[in-house]
Amino acid sequence: MTDHNDLDTLAAEFVLGTLPPDERDYVAARRSQDAELEALILAWEEHLLPLNGDVAPVEPDPSLFRRIEQRLDAMQLQPGAAANKATVTALHQRVRRWQWSTAVASAAALVLVAVLAFQPAQEPQSFVAVFQHDDQQPAFMLTVDLDNRELNIRPVTAEPVQGKSYQLWIKADELGPDPRSVGVLTADMDIDESALRQYNPDLLKEATFGISVEPEGGSPTGKPTGPAIHGFLYPTKEGVSGQPL
Amino acid sequence: MDSESHQSSEEINELIREVAHHDRAAFARLYKATAPKLLGTVLRILRERSWAEDVIQDVYIKVWQKADQFDESKASPIAWMVAIARHSAIDELRKHPARRSADTDEIDQIASTQPEAHTALENSQAVTSLNRCIDTLEKDRQDMVRLAYLNGWSREQLAAQYDQPINTVKTWLHRALKQLKRCLAP
Numbered sequence: 166m167t168d169h170n171d172l173d174t175l176a177a178e179f180v181l182g183t184l185p186p187d188e189r190d191y192v193a194a195r196r197s198q199d200a201e202l203e204a205l206i207l208a209w210e211e212h213l214l215p216l217n218g219d220v221a222p223v224e225p226d227p228s229l230f231r232r233i234e235q236r237l238d239a240m241q242l243q244p245g246a247a248a249n250k251a252t253v254t255a256l257h258q259r260v261r262r263w264q265w266s267t268a269v270a271s272a273a274a275l276v277l278v279a280v281l282a283f284q285p286a287q288e289p290q291s292f293v294a295v296f297q298h299d300d301q302q303p304a305f306m307l308t309v310d311l312d313n314r315e316l317n318i319r320p321v322t323a324e325p326v327q328g329k330s331y332q333l334w335i336k337a338d339e340l341g342p343d344p345r346s347v348g349v350l351t352a353d354m355d356i357d358e359s360a361l362r363q364y365n366p367d368l369l370k371e372a373t374f375g376i377s378v379e380p381e382g383g384s385p386t387g388k389p390t391g392p393a394i395h396g397f398l399y400p401t402k403e404g405v406s407g408q409p410l
Numbered sequence: 411m412d413s414e415s416h417q418s419s420e421e422i423n424e425l426i427r428e429v430a431h432h433d434r435a436a437f438a439r440l441y442k443a444t445a446p447k448l449l450g451t452v453l454r455i456l457r458e459r460s461w462a463e464d465v466i467q468d469v470y471i472k473v474w475q476k477a478d479q480f481d482e483s484k485a486s487p488i489a490w491m492v493a494i495a496r497h498s499a500i501d502e503l504r505k506h507p508a509r510r511s512a513d514t515d516e517i518d519q520i521a522s523t524q525p526e527a528h529t530a531l532e533n534s535q536a537v538t539s540l541n542r543c544i545d546t547l548e549k550d551r552q553d554m555v556r557l558a559y560l561n562g563w564s565r566e567q568l569a570a571q572y573d574q575p576i577n578t579v580k581t582w583l584h585r586a587l588k589q590l591k592r593c594l595a596p
Contacts, residue, residue: 170588177587180493182500183558183565183580189504193497207485210493212594215540216559217492220454222446229463230441233470237434240471 169201176205180213187338187371305376307333311366316347320354332379334389335364337372344375349383422487430477441470444488448495455499455562457511465502469495496559503562516561543593551586558583 178184179192196203304323309316318333333356334344348360361369377389384390422443428436448469453462472494480490503510544552550572557563557571565583569576 173591174584174587177591178583181555181558181583181587182496182562183568183583185565186504189501204484207489210489211486211536212540212590213559214486214489214492215537216544216556217447217451217496218537219556219560220447220450223450223453225445225449225463225466229466230438230445233441233467234434236467236471237437237474 172202173205176202177209180206180209305331307374309361309369311369314362314364314366314369315358316356316361317358318350318354318356323354325352325354326378328381330379330381330383332377332383332389333360334375334377335361335372336375337364337368339368340372343388346384346387347374349379419486419488422491423482426473426477426480426482426487426490429474430480432474437470437474440473444491445470447488448491451492451495452499454560455496455503456509458509461502461509462499465498466495469498472498496562500562504564507564510562516557539594540590543590546593547586547589551582554579554583555586555590 175184175188175192179189184192192202192206196206305318305320307316307318323331331350331354333347333350335347336344348356350356364372375389377384379390422440425436425440425443429440445466449462449466452465452469453459456462456465469491473491476494480487485493544555547555554568554572557568563571565576565579568583569579572579574582
């Protein structure tokens with residue numbers, strides 16, 4: 166019940182408009198993947214709509230509709246471009262803060278937001294992100310213990326690729342616009358468990374994580390060059406990292 | 411109030427269905443029926459005419475693109491359109507907070523108003539029950555909810571106005587929203 170209430174409060178504040186920009190982006194990205202959240206948001210839009218009765222209509226300048234029509238004309242003249250743009254926009258919303266140069270165009274099938282069924286515990290200190298290849302199977306699971314700032318990554322369906330390495334990235338507003346490398350997974354798909362120790366827990370809770378396929382040894386440019394999969398951290402109960410999947 | 415606003419929810423539903431099939435004439439009618447309300451909504455948040463009109467352009471492009479996703483079994487058409495307009499305006503405002511002019515009248519304006527149904531798009535029964543529920547909130551919290559919803563105020567602005575820590579404002583808003591929900595529950 167607590168979980169539902171928290172989600173309902175999140176939906177309510179999203180509709181009210183007072184969520185901090187980070188959380189606002191997060192809810193905007195998550196709602197398309199989370200039917201319960203979407204339903205709560207729609208219910209709040211209806212609940213609060215009567216407040217808008219207080220807004221007096223303002224007649225737009227007649228030229229405004231002409232400008233809108235011109236934009237529609239331009240979109241319809243280039244149906245391919247418009248469709249592409251729509252796809253890119255939709256993907257962009259899904260991947261939220263990830264701005265991979267190549268991934269958005271080439272990896273539509275690879276990119277999916279993780280949605281988890283773990284029940285948040287009170288004051289959770291462990292967080293988990295699932296990286297999915299598609300709707301079917303998680304590719305990797307990442308667990309982060311905020312108390313010790315230890316991370317643990319394990320492949321679920323992902324397999325080592327000859328001549329390629331998987332690289333883990335972190336992205337957060339405080340770290341600037343580009344993803345920052347956390348580290349390159351070893352041949353046995355492991356990573357240094359202390360690799361997140363330089364980041365504070367609050368940042369980690371807000372961050373997005375991504376995994377990209379890179380040339381062996383990691384990205385030569387310092388930025389993701391290959392298709393990416395990504396996930397958000399979700400709170401989970403203590404000790405999940407020690408349990409079998 | 412202009413005569414174009416007298417469209418029923420069902421008529422707007424029908425127009426959105428036609429727009430989903432890329433019917434430009436229906437789009438023009440939908441615009442005529444709803445643009446004054448949406449411009450009023452966005453202008454109240456952004457407080458600058460040319461900025462608000464730019465956002466309204468984006469809003470109607472989104473309406474055109476997303477009309478086929480509108481599900482009338484899940485949302486009323488005007489709630490759907492107002493949501494697109496409000497969220498577009500608030501997203502703009504959060505990106506460029508300095509562009510919005512402060513106006514000391516905002517508090518007075520909020521304090522002196524009660525929602526009423528300005529157009530036929532609004533369901534007067536829903537207005538009445540929300541008013542009744544808002545009235546059960548403490549005065550400060552009524553104003554905070556209105557300043558946030560109608561004027562796009564952030565937690566930070568509310569905290570500064572009411573001279574409270576941001577976390578207190580957050581807690582007040584959460585309580586106010588929960589109280590509203592309990593009151594509105596059938």
